[in-house]
Amino acid sequence: MTRRNIMALMALIAMAVIFTASAYFYRMRTFRRTDYALNTVITITASGKGAEEAERAAIGEIRRIDAAFNAHSQTSELAKLNGSPSGEWVHVSDELFALIEKALKISAKTDGAFDITLKPVSDLWAINTENPRVPSDDEIANALGKTGYKNIALDRDKCAVMFKKDGMELDLGAIAKGYAADRAAAIMRKNGIRSALLDLGGNVFAIGKRADGKKWCIGLQTPYKQRGQYFKKIYIEDSAAVTSGAYERYFTENGKMYHHILDPKTGMPSESKIKSATVVCPDSALADALSTAVFVSGEDGAEKIAKSFKNVKITVLLNDGRVMEY
Numbered sequence: 001m002t003r004r005n006i007m008a009l010m011a012l013i014a015m016a017v018i019f020t021a022s023a024y025f026y027r028m029r030t031f032r033r034t035d036y037a038l039n040t041v042i043t044i045t046a047s048g049k050g051a052e053e054a055e056r057a058a059i060g061e062i063r064r065i066d067a068a069f070n071a072h073s074q075t076s077e078l079a080k081l082n083g084s085p086s087g088e089w090v091h092v093s094d095e096l097f098a099l100i101e102k103a104l105k106i107s108a109k110t111d112g113a114f115d116i117t118l119k120p121v122s123d124l125w126a127i128n129t130e131n132p133r134v135p136s137d138d139e140i141a142n143a144l145g146k147t148g149y150k151n152i153a154l155d156r157d158k159c160a161v162m163f164k165k166d167g168m169e170l171d172l173g174a175i176a177k178g179y180a181a182d183r184a185a186a187i188m189r190k191n192g193i194r195s196a197l198l199d200l201g202g203n204v205f206a207i208g209k210r211a212d213g214k215k216w217c218i219g220l221q222t223p224y225k226q227r228g229q230y231f232k233k234i235y236i237e238d239s240a241a242v243t244s245g246a247y248e249r250y251f252t253e254n255g256k257m258y259h260h261i262l263d264p265k266t267g268m269p270s271e272s273k274i275k276s277a278t279v280v281c282p283d284s285a286l287a288d289a290l291s292t293a294v295f296v297s298g299e300d301g302a303e304k305i306a307k308s309f310k311n312v313k314i315t316v317l318l319n320d321g322r323v324m325e326y
């Protein structure tokens, strides 16, 4: 082979290497998309071929769930159910039925700490509005009379729901973000994505590992400190990590702080001595519901909950600064 031919061959090999490497890096390129839905900021980071399109599809799915299950929009399927009188069976979609059924099972297994029927009470507190306020004891007692997960009847064959008391209304706010993360992750996987992190305002879901082959690192936020100050880091793959904390939404009146996670027994913001509760498990809707339940249930309740659910890991930060793991 002449010197010229050798040079030409080497150039060809070099071009082939560059082409293969750039094709590989293109496929592994990471895309990040930030959007707003479900009353929160959503960030999806994904690597691999088709990542951009998969993220778009995932956001579309999250928006669909928001439109269907938002208790505060007048056009949602949930709002239509919420207007229904007691004693009347209301036919609902398979999806809404399944989510309500799942929520009721979680209520039963958490001794009622998680309860989707609290809307009449949370509406009084109006914490997610411009004008939150402390309701009177009478108002709370009256609203509590319209709650109770045991006052929902389900007919699986007819895919129907019935309220047993007048004025009942459901709020899926403590489970919908987790459910949306499950659905969005399923869509991304169907689109061939094997490495992604979905963050729906603290409801995190990890698909596979990071592009560099390491597990995803999730920082647990120190309440009332600047974003990014963590009291612990956890490492996950193919799993959800969901945190509930009083610091997320609250208002102050006469020097007292009132937050958004209610104790279904009292109708008051829970005083369980937990500052933040994180639940890690593969089922994101379950992790979401349980993080709320653990927050309400306190230290002893957290241990009980960890024992009664499979594949669930719980980390709580207590008011006194202790970090407990179950």
Ligand code: AMP
Pocket (backbone or CB within 6 Å): 113, 114, 115, 116, 118, 122, 171, 172, 173, 174, 175, 243, 244, 245, 260, 261, 262, 263, 264, 288, 289, 291, 292, 296
């Ligand atoms: P999360 O941030 O997931 O803990 O959910 C809190 C939201 O769920 C609140 O803003 C209320 O809309 C609703 N909620 C409050 N307390 C409870 C509770 N004990 N069980 C179920 N949902 C609740």
Ligand code: MG
Pocket (backbone or CB within 6 Å): 173, 174, 175, 244, 287, 288, 289, 290, 291, 292
């Ligand atoms: Mg929750």
